[in-house]
Amino acid sequence: MEVLKIATAGSVDDGKSTLIGRLLYDTKSLTSDKLEAIEKKSQQLGYDYLDFSLATDGLVAEREQGITIDVAHIYFSTMTKSYIIADTPGHVEYTRNMVTGASTSQAAIVLIDARKGVIEQTNRHFFINNLLRIKNVIVAINKMDLVNFDEGIYNEIKADFEKLMSKREYQDQKITFIPVSALKGDNVVHSSENTPWYDGQTLLEHLESLDTQDIYNTGTPRFPVQYVIRPKTADFHDFRGYAGKVYGGELSVGDSVVILPSQQASKIKNIHFYDQEVQTASRRSSVVISLEDDVNISRGDMIVKANDLPKIEKQFTATISWMDTQNLTAGTKYVVQHGVNKVLAKVDIIHHKINPDYSGIQEGVDALGMNDIATVSFKLNKPIFYDPFKEHRTNGSFILIDTKSNSTVGAGFIQ
Amino acid sequence: MKDTSQINPLENEAIYIMREVAAQFEKPVLLFSGGKDSITLVRLAQKAFYPAKIPFPLMHIDTGHNFPETIAFRDRLVAELDLELIVRNVQDSINEGKVKEESGKYASRNVLQTTTLLDAIEEFKFDACIGGARRDEEKARAKERIFSVRDDFGQWDERNQRPELFDMLNGEIEMGQNVRVFPISNWTELDVWSYIEKEKIEIPSIYFAHTRATFLRDGLIWSADDDVVYREDDEQVEERMVRFRTVGDMSCTAAVLSEASDISTVVQEIRTSTISERGARIDDKRSEAAMEKRKQQGYF
Numbered sequence: 001m002e003v004l005k006i007a008t009a010g011s012v013d014d015g016k017s018t019l020i021g022r023l024l025y026d027t028k029s030l031t032s033d034k035l036e037a038i039e040k041k042s043q044q045l046g047y048d049y050l051d052f053s054l055a056t057d058g059l060v061a062e063r064e065q066g067i068t069i070d071v072a073h074i075y076f077s078t079m080t081k082s083y084i085i086a087d088t089p090g091h092v093e094y095t096r097n098m099v100t101g102a103s104t105s106q107a108a109i110v111l112i113d114a115r116k117g118v119i120e121q122t123n124r125h126f127f128i129n130n131l132l133r134i135k136n137v138i139v140a141i142n143k144m145d146l147v148n149f150d151e152g153i154y155n156e157i158k159a160d161f162e163k164l165m166s167k168r169e170y171q172d173q174k175i176t177f178i179p180v181s182a183l184k185g186d187n188v189v190h191s192s193e194n195t196p197w198y199d200g201q202t203l204l205e206h207l208e209s210l211d212t213q214d215i216y217n218t219g220t221p222r223f224p225v226q227y228v229i230r231p232k233t234a235d236f237h238d239f240r241g242y243a244g245k246v247y248g249g250e251l252s253v254g255d256s257v258v259i260l261p262s263q264q265a266s267k268i269k270n271i272h273f274y275d276q277e278v279q280t281a282s283r284r285s286s287v288v289i290s291l292e293d294d295v296n297i298s299r300g301d302m303i304v305k306a307n308d309l310p311k312i313e314k315q316f317t318a319t320i321s322w323m324d325t326q327n328l329t330a331g332t333k334y335v336v337q338h339g340v341n342k343v344l345a346k347v348d349i350i351h352h353k354i355n356p357d358y359s360g361i362q363e364g365v366d367a368l369g370m371n372d373i374a375t376v377s378f379k380l381n382k383p384i385f386y387d388p389f390k391e392h393r394t395n396g397s398f399i400l401i402d403t404k405s406n407s408t409v410g411a412g413f414i415q
Numbered sequence: 416m417k418d419t420s421q422i423n424p425l426e427n428e429a430i431y432i433m434r435e436v437a438a439q440f441e442k443p444v445l446l447f448s449g450g451k452d453s454i455t456l457v458r459l460a461q462k463a464f465y466p467a468k469i470p471f472p473l474m475h476i477d478t479g480h481n482f483p484e485t486i487a488f489r490d491r492l493v494a495e496l497d498l499e500l501i502v503r504n505v506q507d508s509i510n511e512g513k514v515k516e517e518s519g520k521y522a523s524r525n526v527l528q529t530t531t532l533l534d535a536i537e538e539f540k541f542d543a544c545i546g547g548a549r550r551d552e553e554k555a556r557a558k559e560r561i562f563s564v565r566d567d568f569g570q571w572d573e574r575n576q577r578p579e580l581f582d583m584l585n586g587e588i589e590m591g592q593n594v595r596v597f598p599i600s601n602w603t604e605l606d607v608w609s610y611i612e613k614e615k616i617e618i619p620s621i622y623f624a625h626t627r628a629t630f631l632r633d634g635l636i637w638s639a640d641d642d643v644v645y646r647e648d649d650e651q652v653e654e655r656m657v658r659f660r661t662v663g664d665m666s667c668t669a670a671v672l673s674e675a676s677d678i679s680t681v682v683q684e685i686r687t688s689t690i691s692e693r694g695a696r697i698d699d700k701r702s703e704a705a706m707e708k709r710k711q712q713g714y715f
Binding site: 001002003031071072073074075077082084096097099100103104226227229230231232233235236239243244245250271272273274275276278279280281282283284285286287288299323335337339340393394397398399401406407408411 | 416417418419420422423424425426427428430431434435437438461462463464465466467468550551557558577578579580581582583585587588589600601603605606688
C-alpha cells in the first residue's frame with residue numbers, strides 16, 4: 001500500500017487540529033475508546049460539540065495551553081492509501097517545525113480562516129511549502145459555516161492567494177482550493193449541500209486521487225553507501241555488498257557506475273533485497289549492491305551512473321533554515337550532514353536574509369536567529385557530491401549539526 | 416521479484432534506520448519484549464544486514480511477570496536465528512532494594528522496568544537502544560523522534576527534541592547519553608499485523624484465540640494467575656475464549672474476547688476493531704498523561 005505524507009500548516013485558531021480530527025472521525029479512524037475520551041473532555045470543557053482537536057493535541061503542556069507545540073504524527077488509512085499527517089504548529093516562532101514537517105511530505109494542507117482571509121501567516125506557510133518543493137498543496141478555506149458558505153468570500157480569498165502564487169519560485173507546484181468547515185464536516189470527507197456553487201472534490205477525495213507514482217520529486221539515481229556488508233561466513237566468504245537506499249531514479253544490474261570520491265569505474269554485478277536477487281533497484285528502496293570490481297568503498301561514498309555525475313565541490317551556497325536559539329555567525333564551524341555523509345564546514349558568507357512572507361530580502365546581516373531563512377555560503381574540509389535542490393530534493397539537502405551540543409541546528413537546500 | 420518497486424515504503428524506511436544504527440553507534444542493542452513489534456524488528460534487522468548476521472545483541476528486561484508462552488517463544492527464536500540474548504531481571508532490582516514492589520489491586524511491575532533498563536544500559540555502555548514503539552500507539556508517542564536522545568539519567572526532554580529532516584538521522588551524542596531508536600515509528604498496528612501475515616513471521620500463541628481462566632475488572636478481562644495478578648475474592652474466575660492484542664506484563668495486559676485463531680482472522684479483526692490497541696493496557700489509564708510521565712523518567 002502506498003503511503004502519503006501530508007504536512008499541515010495554519011495559524012493559531014484556524015482549526016487545524018479540528019480538521020485532522022474531523023478527517024479521522026469521518027474516515028472512522030477514531031477508535032471507540034479515543035472517541036469516548038474526546039466526548040468526556042468536550043463535556044468537561046462545557047462544549048456542545050465534539051472538540052476533535054483533542055484527538056491530536058498530545059502533550060500535557062499543549063492541552064493546558066490549548067495549542068500544538070511540536071510536530072505530531074497522525075495516522076489513518078483508507079482502502080487505497082495509508083496517510084501520515086505531520087501536524088505542525090502555526091505560530092511565527094515555530095517556522096523550524098513547519099520546515100521539519102514539510103521536509104518529509106509530498107503534500108501539504110494550508111488552512112485559511114474564511115473570516116480572516118489571506119494573512120501574513122498564510123504567506124509564510126505557502127512560502128515554506130514552496131521552498132521545500134512539496135508537489136501538491138491544498139488550500140483549505142475553513143470555517144465556511146461562519147461566513148454563511150458565501151461563494152463571494154471564497155472567491156475573494158482564492159484571488160488573494162493566487163496573487164501569492166505568482167511570486168513563488170517552484171512554479172510547477174500543484175495548488176487546489178477547497179471550501180470546508182472542519183467543525184461541521186463540510187467538504188472534508190463528505191460533499192456539502194451548503195456549497196452548491198462548488199463542484200470540486202472534497203479534501204479526502206482529492207487526497208485519494210493523487211497519483212502516488214507522481215507525488216515524489218524525481219531526479220537522477222544516487223546511491224549513498226550506508227553500510228558495508230561483509231559476512232565472512234563459510235557460505236558467503238567473499239561476499240562484499242554495499243547497503244543503502246536508492247534516491248531519485250533506479251539502478252539496474254549491468255549499469256556502468258562511478259564511485260565517489262575515488263572516481264573509480266565499475267559495473268553493478270548484483271542487486272539484493274534480503275535473500276532475493278533483483279534486476280532493478282527502484283527508487284526509495286533499501287537494497288544491497290555488489291560490484292564487478294574489487295573497489296575500496298566505505299560509508300559516505302556514493303555510487304552514481306557513469307554518465308551522470310553530481311557536482312563534486314568543497315564549497316556551496318544554500319538557502320538555510322536556522323533552528324537554534326544560538327545565532328549562526330560567519331566564520332563558525334558546523335558539521336554538514338549530507339545524506340549519510342558528514343563533513344566539517346565553515347560559514348563563509350551570510351549573503352542576505354529572506355523574509356518568508358514574500359516581502360523581500362534583508363542585506364547586511366551578520367547573524368541568523370531562530371526561524372530565520374537566509375542565503376549562506378559554506379566552505380568544506382572535503383568535497384561532497386551534490387545536486388542542486390531544485391533538481392534533486394534528497395541529494396540537494398543537508399542538515400547542520402552544532403559541534404559542541406551535537407544538536408541539529410539548521411537545514412539547508414543547495415542552490 | 417524483478418525490481419523493488421513493490422516493497423512497502425515503511426519496510427524500506429525501517430531497514431534504512433537499522434543500518435543507520437549499526438553505522439552510527441558503537442554499542443547498539445535491540446530491546447526485545449517478546450511482543451509482535453519487537454519480533455517484527457528482528458525480521459527487519461535480519462533483512463537489513465543479510466547475508467551477514469544481525470550486528471547487535473537482543474536485550475530482554477524480564478519483569479518476571481511475563482506470559483510463559485512469551486519466554487518460551489523468545490528462547491526458541493534466539494536459538495533458531497543464532498542471536499545473542501541478554502536478560503536482566505526486575506526481580507534483581509527489587510532484591511537489591513533499588514525499586515519497591517507495588518502492592519494492592521493495580522500492582523504492576525511495568526513502571527519498575529525503567530530502573531532495570533537504565534542500569535543495564537549503564538552496565539553494557541549501550542549507546543543506542545532499538546525499540547518497537549510506534550507513534551500511533553499513544554498521544555505522547557506521536558511526538559517521538561526516530562532517533563530520540565536521552566540524557567545521563569535516561570530522561571526524555573520533549574520540549575527540546577532534535578528536529579528530524581528528510582531521512583537524515585543525527586546520532587551524534589556525548590558520553591553518557593544514549594539514543595532510543597524507533598524503526599517502526601510510522602507503522603500502525605494494522606501495518607505490523609499485515610507485515611507479519613505477509614512475511615509469515617511466527618509469533619507467540621497468546622496472540623491467537625485460546626481458552627483461558629480469566630476474571631472481569633473495570634470492564635476488562637484479566638488472566639487469573641494468582642501468583643502474578645492480584646484478584647479480590649468476589650472477582651470470579653471463568654473460562655473464556657480470548658486473545659491478547661499486546662504482550663506486556665500479565666498484571667497490566669488485558670485480554671479481548673476473540674475467535675481469531677490464525678493470522679488472517681486476526682488481521683481481519685484488527686481491520687474492523689473499534690477499540691484501540693492500548694485500550695486494554697491499564698498502565699496508560701492511570702492518568703491522562705501517564706505515558707508522557709513515564710517517558711520523561713526513562714521508560715521505553
